[in-house]
Amino acid sequence: MTENYTQPRTLFQKIWDDHVIHTDDNGTSLIWIDRHLVHEVTSPQAFEGLRMANRKVYHLEGTLAVCDHNVPTTSDRGEGIKEEESRIQVETLYQNCADFSVKLFDMMDKRQGIVHIIGPEQGFTQPGMTIVCGDSHTSTHGAFGALAFGIGTSEVEHVLATQTLIQKPAKTMRITVNGTLPDGVTAKDMILAIIGEIGTAGGTGYVLEYAGEAVQSLSMEGRMTMCNMSIEAGARAGLIAPDQTTFDYIKDRPMAPKDGAEFDKAVKYWKTLKSDKGATYDKEVILDAKDIAPTVTWGTTPEDVMPITGSVPAPSDFDDEAKQQSVTRMLDYMGLAAGTRLQDITLDKIFIGSCTNGRIEDLRAVAAVVAGKKIAENIKLAMIVPGSGLVKEQAEQEGIADILMKAGFDWREPGCSMCLGMNPDQLEPGERCASTSNRNFEGRQGRGGRTHLMSPAMAAAAAITGKLTDIREL
Amino acid sequence: MEKFTKLTGIAAPLRMINVDTDIIIPKQFLKTVKRTGLGVSAFYNIRYNEDGSAKEDFSLNKTAYQKASILITGENFGCGSSREHAPWAILDMGFKCIIAPSFADIFYNNSFKNGILPIELPQDQVDQLMQSAEDNPEATIEIDLENQKITRGNEMSFDFDIDPFRKHCLMNGLDDIGLTLEKKAHIAEFETSDKQKRSWLYE
Numbered sequence: 001m002t003e004n005y006t007q008p009r010t011l012f013q014k015i016w017d018d019h020v021i022h023t024d025d026n027g028t029s030l031i032w033i034d035r036h037l038v039h040e041v042t043s044p045q046a047f048e049g050l051r052m053a054n055r056k057v058y059h060l061e062g063t064l065a066v067c068d069h070n071v072p073t074t075s076d077r078g079e080g081i082k083e084e085e086s087r088i089q090v091e092t093l094y095q096n097c098a099d100f101s102v103k104l105f106d107m108m109d110k111r112q113g114i115v116h117i118i119g120p121e122q123g124f125t126q127p128g129m130t131i132v133c134g135d136s137h138t139s140t141h142g143a144f145g146a147l148a149f150g151i152g153t154s155e156v157e158h159v160l161a162t163q164t165l166i167q168k169p170a171k172t173m174r175i176t177v178n179g180t181l182p183d184g185v186t187a188k189d190m191i192l193a194i195i196g197e198i199g200t201a202g203g204t205g206y207v208l209e210y211a212g213e214a215v216q217s218l219s220m221e222g223r224m225t226m227c228n229m230s231i232e233a234g235a236r237a238g239l240i241a242p243d244q245t246t247f248d249y250i251k252d253r254p255m256a257p258k259d260g261a262e263f264d265k266a267v268k269y270w271k272t273l274k275s276d277k278g279a280t281y282d283k284e285v286i287l288d289a290k291d292i293a294p295t296v297t298w299g300t301t302p303e304d305v306m307p308i309t310g311s312v313p314a315p316s317d318f319d320d321e322a323k324q325q326s327v328t329r330m331l332d333y334m335g336l337a338a339g340t341r342l343q344d345i346t347l348d349k350i351f352i353g354s355c356t357n358g359r360i361e362d363l364r365a366v367a368a369v370v371a372g373k374k375i376a377e378n379i380k381l382a383m384i385v386p387g388s389g390l391v392k393e394q395a396e397q398e399g400i401a402d403i404l405m406k407a408g409f410d411w412r413e414p415g416c417s418m419c420l421g422m423n424p425d426q427l428e429p430g431e432r433c434a435s436t437s438n439r440n441f442e443g444r445q446g447r448g449g450r451t452h453l454m455s456p457a458m459a460a461a462a463a464i465t466g467k468l469t470d471i472r473e474l
Numbered sequence: 475m476e477k478f479t480k481l482t483g484i485a486a487p488l489r490m491i492n493v494d495t496d497i498i499i500p501k502q503f504l505k506t507v508k509r510t511g512l513g514v515s516a517f518y519n520i521r522y523n524e525d526g527s528a529k530e531d532f533s534l535n536k537t538a539y540q541k542a543s544i545l546i547t548g549e550n551f552g553c554g555s556s557r558e559h560a561p562w563a564i565l566d567m568g569f570k571c572i573i574a575p576s577f578a579d580i581f582y583n584n585s586f587k588n589g590i591l592p593i594e595l596p597q598d599q600v601d602q603l604m605q606s607a608e609d610n611p612e613a614t615i616e617i618d619l620e621n622q623k624i625t626r627g628n629e630m631s632f633d634f635d636i637d638p639f640r641k642h643c644l645m646n647g648l649d650d651i652g653l654t655l656e657k658k659a660h661i662a663e664f665e666t667s668d669k670q671k672r673s674w675l676y677e
Contacts, residue, residue: 021657021660021661021663021664022657022660024639026637026638026639028637028639030654030657030660030661032661032668034675041557042556042557044507045507045508045509045558048507053651061676085505085506086505088505089505089507092507129675134556134558135556136554136555136556136580138556150555150556151556151580152556152557152558152561152580152583152584152587153509153558154558154584154587154588154650155583155587157651158650158651158654161651161654161655162651162654162655163661164654164661166639166650166653166654168637200492200550200553201549201550201553201576204550204576204577204578204579205579231554234550234553234579235579236579236580257674257675257677258674258677262673262674262677263674265673265674266672266674269671269672301494301553322491322548322549325489326490326491326492329490422501422502422504422505439494439554439555441494441497441554442494442497442519442520443496443500443519444501447500447519
């Protein structure tokens, strides 16, 4: 490993170079993994593999487990998980963590929450790290300037056993958003607009680096929202160069470097984690923040986005024959007629939460919109699922929970919940939901369920009016 | 892992683009703690009616394709989540090879880990294979991994690309963890130098 680099390097290349253990002649590298987050759904078969081969977890300090996908979000969860398969999966995680001495936040731990919320919250996530998890939204952690990506269960086992992965370097794409975001437009709108621009497979094979004034001026929460959805553009990872906002967020968190000399040493290193002047990317995309409006999805892939002022498109609006067929299918599934104004679409349910938008800033944004108002009568259920026990506690202390409950929202316990509906929180067939989550796939939130993705403020506005609504006009 | 060298089998068409992992294996089947047994639940929502009966218009339900071992489908196959349950389900259904114009990254990677060969071909070649699988279901396709060739009788023959390391692992049924553990000394060396450089991570 040489420290003398003569060519300007991108942020991705710097992190990559600092983690390469060995490169074979065929260009395949073995890379070190700093952090491994583990949850109940994608780990049981990996632990079983370790057991069968009589292997241990290689690096316990770099491994943290939590249950999030299956956990009920109702207040009676202290009584245990009623659904048998979910209970078995969570209990299997508990048993595996006990057997292999892995640190675990169990369901009743205040620090429990969605895996991608708790990593940053605990200071487990830090700049310049390689971070993996058996979950595609691991890209979230890229907001800290960490190379973070989702892996399958075979690779979960590989990381547990060796703390390494066999990889080839990705291509790089810089996405620059210049200027300032207009009022009512958030990080969520920005990332939805980007996915609309490059497509749901546009990022395949790339690591996306987000840059530009509109990105740099985001809070850590906003940056996490953006990086979280990198996978929805097909990219395994998103990156944002760390800066003072990042360092301030990390300082004093329980698993961050201890304040003092160690923290200063870390910051000194973190400050080197930005793309060098003159570094080249395999692809560049440039957007202007002023062109981005509050954005919602109308179809069943995250690239099917439209400004809220728009209308549902027709299959004939697309050139590609396969996409036309796909749009016909989507409109049928979504129960939408081409030409319908988005703001005329009425809703049944509202879901606010997920690793995309389940952080304190998101809940504050919802509270700001619904304070003193009531959810519309046609809304059967509006649920707010905080991303973690600590987010929930903070929202209660700030009075946000009261505001939301007075407006008619269900205030839940933390977990993945209706983002994917592995627990009882699901849509019924045909139900239409404004959701702050990340996927609008067929059946994602429940068989036959219809999902429109949007920002927390937009979902809050929709809760008040009962239909898709332009937050700027509420 | 089972070795993959040559495969001769019936090809089944799935004429859809952006087939996501929620379509391949819906959430309710992710609660298993095993790798096997997911085949019957693969493509559940588009394969079965509400009452559990098979949907007649779903291509993979057709009698002709019940013994198919090759799946031919549209671009960006396997997009969405990292669930390895998706390739497990497809393998358990009997497919050992998937041909598409493009794959989502994690799914592509996960497939190799389970002895499935995902092949990327140009759109027009996929279109030809898809059409012939629909028109003439009983004709078999031969996949020759060593020579990186797909042939269908005398009518079609296409070359395909594959990463040499992945090909090597697949042809020899190699276990990644075993390969990595052979590099133990390199890992230890890395850790020693990294502890100097980023000491705060090893407090």
